Amino acid sequence: MMLDNGRVKHIVGEKAEYLVFPELEKYPELGVAFAIRGAKGYHYEPISPEVDYSGIASELGIRVEDLVMPFQAHTDVVAEYDDAVREFKDTDGLVTAKCGAVLCTKVADCISLLMYDPIRHAIANIHSGWRGTLQKIAQNGLRKMVAEYGTRTSDLICVICPSIRQDHFEVDQDVYGEFAKAYPEIINEITIRKNNKYYIDTVRCNTWLLERAGVKMENIIDSVLCTVCHKDLINSYRGNIEGEKHFRNLALIWLKD
Numbered sequence: 001m002m003l004d005n006g007r008v009k010h011i012v013g014e015k016a017e018y019l020v021f022p023e024l025e026k027y028p029e030l031g032v033a034f035a036i037r038g039a040k041g042y043h044y045e046p047i048s049p050e051v052d053y054s055g056i057a058s059e060l061g062i063r064v065e066d067l068v069m070p071f072q073a074h075t076d077v078v079a080e081y082d083d084a085v086r087e088f089k090d091t092d093g094l095v096t097a098k099c100g101a102v103l104c105t106k107v108a109d110c111i112s113l114l115m116y117d118p119i120r121h122a123i124a125n126i127h128s129g130w131r132g133t134l135q136k137i138a139q140n141g142l143r144k145m146v147a148e149y150g151t152r153t154s155d156l157i158c159v160i161c162p163s164i165r166q167d168h169f170e171v172d173q174d175v176y177g178e179f180a181k182a183y184p185e186i187i188n189e190i191t192i193r194k195n196n197k198y199y200i201d202t203v204r205c206n207t208w209l210l211e212r213a214g215v216k217m218e219n220i221i222d223s224v225l226c227t228v229c230h231k232d233l234i235n236s237y238r239g240n241i242e243g244e245k246h247f248r249n250l251a252l253i254w255l256k257d
């Protein structure tokens with residue numbers, strides 16, 4: 001089965017399997033991909049000798065040594081990548097205007113937000129899981145781009161990678177309560193209540209943050225893919241068969257040299 005749906009093109013390469021986003025192909029200076037299960041798993045830590053990134057790198061025409069991976073920790077911290085700094089502790093988002101640096105996040109149900117400012121030629125890669133969504137890390141990503149590059153949010157294009165969707169994001173009262181506190185304006189819109197369980201639309205939380213900050217609705221490209229529904233093809237934490245290793249997908253964005 002393939003995951004093509006108009007917004008997403010599913011590529012089965014010889015060395016890796018990944019998704020690309022046709023609406024971004026009009027920017028030849030930009031590289032964007034989302035490596036999935038067929039690309040083998042990626043561990044949580046950036047530096048794990050047993051993980052081989054050469055397959056996906058060679059498929060995409062990039063170099064393994066150009067991959068920049070923060071130590072994700074479900075924070076709201078977004079940092080700027082420049083040549084001097086390569087190690088990012090407790091960081092869940094990166095921005096850069098440097099060509100060649102491939103910003104990465106690893107997710108297995110969490111949302112990766114990939115942003116491109118085609119006017120200022122700057123990019124962002126933000127890990128927004130449900131904890132990051134509660135802390136509104138998307139907002140911090142936008143602020144960072146505005147502060148570092150003078151980005152106008154109305155110029156930004158934003159991809160929402162495959163993630164756990166409302167149909168599978170079942171939570172109890174405590175987590176629902178946290179969302180009600182963080183998102184009182186839209187709590188009814190983002191919640192379905194069924195048999196004393198709550199189903200939260202974390203994608204809507206993120207698109208709401210983006211739209212409220214000035215990102216145009218038509219510039220938000222949602223993959224519309226649920227990782228749990230497609231656990232046979234995309235790494236999923238909740239969808240994993242018990243006992244199986246928890247692998248992650250790799251979201252990559254870069255400005256070509």
Ligand SMILES: [Zn+2]
Nearest residue numbers: 167168226229
């Ligand atoms: Zn689902």
